Amino acid sequence: MPGYKTHMAGAAVVTGAAVAGAWWLGVYRPGYETMAGLGFFAILGGLFPDVDTDSTGRRFFYGAALLADAILIVRQQYRYAAVLGFCGLLPAIGSHRGWTHTWWAALLVPCTILLGPMLLLGMPWRPFLPYYIAAVLGYFSHLLLDRIA
Template identity: 55%
Template sequence: MPGYKTHLAGGLILAAGGLGILFWAGVYWPGFEKAAVLLAIAALAALFPDVDTDSKGQHLFYGALFIGDLGLIAFGRYVWAALLGLFAMLPAVGQHRGWTHTWWAALVVPLPLLLLPPYLFDSRFLGPDWHRFLPYYLAAVAGYVSHLLMDGTLKS
């Protein structure tokens, strides 16, 4: 099975290819800074399916979640900190190459990138500006799917 470097490269290649096609077709160009963020999201999402095992991806994600939880607690956002902790445990609720290696997880796991920002930063839940967050969601889906394709586990 591919290692974390291969998964990182695969996520970057798939996302960069998608951005390149959209740019070439004249459909979308985010600018260099946003493109870098989108590629970083795709790279991180390409590591996510392996958070259910001792891996570089697991260390990266749980380190980031720990820092995020500390920040939420420091700012008195205890409910959000509890929810983050709850969702951080979900990969442990299955075996390796279990639910984290399914096509539906590739669509569901990145949903917070699409749904939470409008809810947190906009008084109208999923108001007219929700589409601004769609590129981040799609970048995460691309990275996640690249992992599943490389592992040959794109299953239901």
């Protein structure tokens, strides 16, 4: 079974290839900061399926969630902090290679990237679509690497 470094690299390669292809075709040309953000979301997507085990990927993923939650609490945005905390509990309701290792979870879990800003902040979903796609690509790269290994 591939480790967290392989999953991070796989997510970065798949998403980097997709962004390069979109750039080459002239479909999508993000700036460097956006590309860094896409890479971050792809790597988080690539690590998410293993958050139900004691792993380095889990510590990385939940470390990022802890930081985000702390920022929300300091800003007194308790509603958003509660939603993030609730979502963080979801992987605990399944077994390893259970629901977190399914194709439908790869499409649904990253939906929070679209729905969160839309439902909680009243923002449009379109600006967040590239980040959703990056997370989905990272997630699917994890599933693919687990099947190859």
